[in-house]
């Protein structure tokens with residue numbers, strides 16, 4: 338997406354046809370308003386001044402009724418066009434946010450508070466609605482109809498034309514002043530809402546921790562503070578809105594009063610104009626000001642929307658493109674489903690310029706080899722695993738897969754080959770079966786899901802549940818232990834049959850039986866795959882073909898276990914500690 342062009346301008350340029358339609362509808366509406374006033378003035382003139390019979394004006398009244406009906410229809414059509422513009426724009430903005438989040442590099446996606454992002458993606462995008470459904474239709478009307486009425490009034494009675502010409506500019510002038518103030522306030526409101534949502538979600542997720550540390554009262558006060566901040570920001574906007582309405586009403590009343598006074602003087606004192614003309618002008622003037630007044634209100638909500646859209650733009654800019662390759666630069670080369678060879682060619686990575694740095698390479702992993710990454714806590718094991726997975730992009734150097742840079746392989750075909758079993762797999766709100774099925778990336782039969790659950794050692798657990806595979810898990814559902822979650826992630830992997838397995842071995846001690854189930858399932862899964870494990874258990878380390886030993890972000894040594902034991906003293910020390918402690 339081109340960030341230099343504003344999000345609203347981008348949406349508008351995609352909706353040119355609807356904009357033309359809005360302009361045409363507004364023109365027709367203007368003609369209907371003038372015709373309605375003309376017909377009404379004519380009917381009143383004939384019935385009340387010329388005392389014509391009701392039957393002689395029947396045709397005129399029928400015509401008047403049809404024009405009124407047409408005017409209503411045109412207003413409805415105008416609203417419909419605005420609503421469809423808003424629906425399309427909101428859908429586009431949400432998909433832009435989602436696309437950015439899914440395609441940006443992992444660190445930039447994770448930056449900032451989740452609650453804040455949710456509030457921007459939902460509430461701020463929703464607020465953009467009124468720009469398209471309200472502001473744009475009113476602006477199209479304001480650009481055409483008042484001009485039409487003004488020209489017509491000048492033709493009928495030049496004095497009124499001059500009064501309108503003199504008083505009307507106060508309305509847009511006032512709108513601009515108020516609008517500028519509202520835009521900043523609205524941006525402030527969305528910043529406050531994002532902060533409030535972020536604090537609230539954080540507190541909900543960390544409720545147990547807060548309770549244990551006796552911090553729930555402090556957090557409650559913080560929520561209260563951010564909710565009051567949001568309230569104040571909203572009240573500020575409402576204050577501006579009420580002042581705006583009051584001022585607009587005053588200007589309109591005053592202007593209509595001046596016109597009415599001038600008409601009365603012309604009609605009664607100077608007797609220089611016929612009743613028909615005076616009445617017609619008096620019908621048109623409120624229409625003129627009503628339109629401008631509606632535009633004023635629309636302008637206010639338009640500016641509020643623009644503030645919300647600015648928040649969406651800011652979030653898109655903050656997520657940024659990361660180190661994602663440009664579109665078109667990505668190759669369409671598809672990987673074949675077979676264990677890949679992976680190599681690191683002097684890879685250098687950091688999360689931010691002055692943060693943790695990782696240097697690794699050259700490293701070469703053959704197809705089907707099983708690798709263990711070991712090292713102290715914080716030495717960069719998980720970061721290295723993410724670099725292998727392509728979840729993080731190196732700052733310099735290259736990750737090679739089957740002899741070509743990883744970026745040259747089609748991203749989808751790469752992730753189709755990979756299964757990543759983290760220590761804390763994410764369980765989506767849904768049934769056991771749904772959660773296992775997402776591993777396949779295709780529609781799978783109930784039998785396949787059952788089979789995968791069995792292979793991952795989940796069948797005893799599932800059999801003990803009243804609703805079996807249809808039990809709700811994840812948020813709002815039945816809770817799962819760490820070991821159960823990892824087995825569920827394994828079941829996903831069994832459905833997928835990956836060519837590359839990335840495994841973050843649990844650091845917490847699982848009971849012997851669970852550990853054995855996990856171990857034998859992983860071994861079965863890895864039979865025909867390349868596997869890279871962040872290893873904490875001596876057993877896993879010994880079983881690996883090669884060990885990558887990380888020390889303070891640097892790949893300090895690589896080779897088979899026995900060789901490292903013999904030649905790398907720090908490695909030997911670490912293994913010794915593990916042997917004494919059982920596991921790291």
Ligand SMILES: Nc1ncnc2c1ncn2[C@@H]1O[C@H](COP(=O)(O)OP(=O)(O)OP(=O)(O)O)[C@@H](O)[C@H]1O
Pocket residue numbers: 444447688689692693712713714715716717718719720721
């Ligand atoms: N998203 C991030 N942004 C900035 N720094 C990070 C980020 N993730 C991790 N780090 C830092 O990078 C360093 C390496 O982290 P990493 O998770 O790779 O270590 P590890 O060896 O896997 O540790 P452990 O065994 O404790 O899980 C740590 O100092 C950590 O604080």
